[in-house]
Amino acid sequence: MMGTVRGTREIARAAVKAELAEVAFDLFRRNGYDQVTVNDVAAAAGVSRSTFLRYFGSKEDAVLSVLDAQGRQLAEKLRARPAGEDDWTALRRSFDFILEDYRENPSGTLALTRLVQQTPALRARRMEKHSGWRPGLAQALADRAGLPDPPPLAPLVRAAAALDCLSLAIDRWTSSDGSLDLAALLDEAFAALTDR
Template sequence: MSAPAHTRTIARDAVRAALSRTAFELSRERGFDKVTVDEMAAAAGVSRSTLLRYFGTKEEAVLSAFDDHAMGFAEELRARPADEDHWTALRRSLEGVVPFYLQDPQAALAMTRFILGTPALQSRQAEKRHGWRPVLTAALAERAGHSGRPPVRLAVLVAAALDCMDIAVAHWADSDGQEDLAVLLAEGFDTLTSLSVGSAAR
């Protein structure tokens, strides 16, 4: 990527992040269902068309903070040691979610509670998580040297790993951030490992 193109990408990402923060704060203050796209745009100081150019819907505007996670997890999966079993590779890759939530715990708690307490956002987030499955499954298959359609067992492992992550985050939010997110995530993975998921993950 050329320097000017890279600079434009950084600038676009910064604008997108600022718009998303405004959409989130406005929705949290007034209630997601009571805020319109026009109001989000006005609060951010941009036109409706500009906001919709960055986000197709107001749900996307609020949830965009999670957009890069799937690709980041996939890259981490591909980079895991070749002799590491699939379940361990997934575990180590998804542990990357912990710094995201803990770099600003109070903001992350507010966002998580807000999403979990807003049906439209919770539903859309679940859809986005479902969309992560093929991305991570493809990465898992690639590191294992599988060509063509990934085996079902890899898709099942990915789905289980993502559920461990979502449950850990929900429990962390329920504890008002008092419980250790890394410990909760480890507990989820250890539980399935003890049920022999790990032994079947090679």
């Protein structure tokens, strides 16, 4: 019974968080990111400023909070890749789940990535969040290879390079207004580091 209550609370909290993020994104898209305050978002969502700040520490987090879960999921996907697969292939294939959002909701993800690309604070925060993914990816690579904890430098370098490939591919896809194939762009970015 206790687990059900906790599960219900977590579901309700996730629903409120998603609703607040959607309200924030709509306001940012309509009025411009810099013109919208936390108070504006809270008022539009019908909650207090303190309630908004319980869910998100900042406006940037309201837009990019989805990246927190993606980083954890990405490390899990990487750990689940076949044991015989080389690190670079495993990294590239583990990114496929991120591409699913782009395939399922291209107009929504294009609007989001465009907002991030055009807003310096969001670009910086996205880079910060991607940097936060590096240790988890490096540990997943180390775990796959049976390396000690903490992982040596090589897995960190591979994780950083892979995340840069992802960022560059997304930026190119956004600049093309979604007309280019994101998976092909990601393949091209990864191949650029293996071509001799």
